[in-house]
Amino acid sequence: MTTYFTASFILRLLRGGDLASDEAQQVAFSHALQLGYGDQPPLYNWLFYCFGKVFGVSVDTLAFLKNATLLVSCIFLGLAARKVAGGRDTAWISVLGLLSLPAIFLLSQRDLTHSVGAFAAVAFFLYVLARMAERPSVGNYALLGAAAGMGFLAKYNFAIIPVATVIALLLEPGLRRLVLSWRLAVTIAVGLVVAGPHVYWVVTHLDTATGDTLTKMRAATSNEAPSQLRAAWQLLASIVKCSALTLAVFAVVYRGHIRTIFAASSEWTRVIGRMLVISMIVVFVIMLAVDATLMRPKWISIFFVAFPLYLAFKVDAAGVHVPGAIGKLTVLVGALIFVFLGVVFAASFH
Numbered sequence: 001m002t003t004y005f006t007a008s009f010i011l012r013l014l015r016g017g018d019l020a021s022d023e024a025q026q027v028a029f030s031h032a033l034q035l036g037y038g039d040q041p042p043l044y045n046w047l048f049y050c051f052g053k054v055f056g057v058s059v060d061t062l063a064f065l066k067n068a069t070l071l072v073s074c075i076f077l078g079l080a081a082r083k084v085a086g087g088r089d090t091a092w093i094s095v096l097g098l099l100s101l102p103a104i105f106l107l108s109q110r111d112l113t114h115s116v117g118a119f120a121a122v123a124f125f126l127y128v129l130a131r132m133a134e135r136p137s138v139g140n141y142a143l144l145g146a147a148a149g150m151g152f153l154a155k156y157n158f159a160i161i162p163v164a165t166v167i168a169l170l171l172e173p174g175l176r177r178l179v180l181s182w183r184l185a186v187t188i189a190v191g192l193v194v195a196g197p198h199v200y201w202v203v204t205h206l207d208t209a210t211g212d213t214l215t216k217m218r219a220a221t222s223n224e225a226p227s228q229l230r231a232a233w234q235l236l237a238s239i240v241k242c243s244a245l246t247l248a249v250f251a252v253v254y255r256g257h258i259r260t261i262f263a264a265s266s267e268w269t270r271v272i273g274r275m276l277v278i279s280m281i282v283v284f285v286i287m288l289a290v291d292a293t294l295m296r297p298k299w300i301s302i303f304f305v306a307f308p309l310y311l312a313f314k315v316d317a318a319g320v321h322v323p324g325a326i327g328k329l330t331v332l333v334g335a336l337i338f339v340f341l342g343v344v345f346a347a348s349f350h
Helices: 001-015 021-028 043-055 059-085 088-099 103-112 114-134 138-152 157-169 184-204 206-217 227-253 258-263 267-289 297-318 325-347
Strands: none
Touching: 001 059, 001 325, 021 043, 021 103, 021 227, 043 059, 043 114, 043 138, 059 088, 059 103, 059 114, 059 297, 088 103, 088 227, 088 325, 103 114, 103 227, 103 258, 103 297, 103 325, 114 138, 114 157, 114 297, 138 157, 138 184, 157 267, 157 297, 184 206, 227 267, 227 297, 227 325, 258 297, 267 297
């Protein structure tokens, strides 16, 4: 894992100083701290500003921050798995699954910045959620609020995740108490404190914050199908693109046990599964509400940070033990991510 992100960092430096669009935006906005910068929330800009002040505004700093943030995503997702299931294998399955997501090994290496910050925010949120379920103290509820606030500051669509989490927990009798506790007020209060100043900026700069995104989602098309059908097809296609490769890797490693694994169930497989389904339903409702006819996989990629965790919990719930499974996953995922890292590096010279 560390080897991959170190290699990514080195290859980005070897690619030279030509900046992709997201990288160029980071450099352009690195001159000052502001409550808002445009149609993306400011957390990643703030991080780059701080790193730029210490290490200088350069490709080195851009590459280091991106790969360090992706590494943090892996660490927190692995910690979330360990917190719930306890086993090292479950943690490694979730981390390797995360690395197999196209948004991580391909899109991030091309040109993502704000989404990279959101990946880490989602992983941190899931870790704190697992920690809060284990020990529902006021401190952990407050930490969950801080994680939710930071997630919103990383990517606006992160706001769907806490909503999906509340609904998923309410539907699970053994975990419903987490939502019905008075401590949830602490979570909400801390979240508002963390995100509040930027929310005020969004309200006072609504066109700047949302205009470009809505324009892209309403992209013109010559298709004569009803807009609702086009929206459904676009979302379904993006879901497949986000998850199919990871599912294929798991199917290869756990062939012969797939039916058993997907039939298995536990509190946390149900919670994470419901979070994913509810998030996609909310995304679809939003698409219909704004008359969107375009959905790109990278726009929903942050929701699929939880997908490898779901698969890991499924394997754990099934009690399936395939000899050398972690080794096989490591080889398959390792080959996949390093091959595409080379492809991205080679493509940068054309």
